[in-house]
Amino acid sequence: MLKLALIVAGVISLTASAYAKSGAELLQDNEMFGTGFVWGAISYMLDDYELNDDLGNRLTKHRNECLSKAGATPKTMYDSVLGEIRSDPGTLSRSATTAIDTVVYKMCGPPPD
Secondary structure, eight states: HHHHHHHHHHHHHHHHHHTTTTHHHHHHSSSHHHHHHHHHHHHHHHTTTTTTOHHHHHHHHHHHHHHHTTTHHHHHHHHHHHHHHHGGGGSSBHHHHHHHHHHHHEEEEESSO
């Protein structure tokens, strides 16, 4: 039982620290981990609003359609996010998810009215 508790605590701490990852930290990660982090955050973003109000549902549908139409892959999104971080030094100290949000917004824009 103690072993299970330690495993759960480890997973929770890894998840918490991954969520708070800065742009600078993402740049330092190896490509495989960084790609997984970016793609995981985007996947969460695409599912995030499914049970919310109409605006949230329209935003999720818009993002899904946009990224699908653009042929977004884990690698292309990772490269785009790293490019965003490198082009704006202000993103180095902010959460890496800020750069991910910016890239998706630049690709897709706001949902149509």
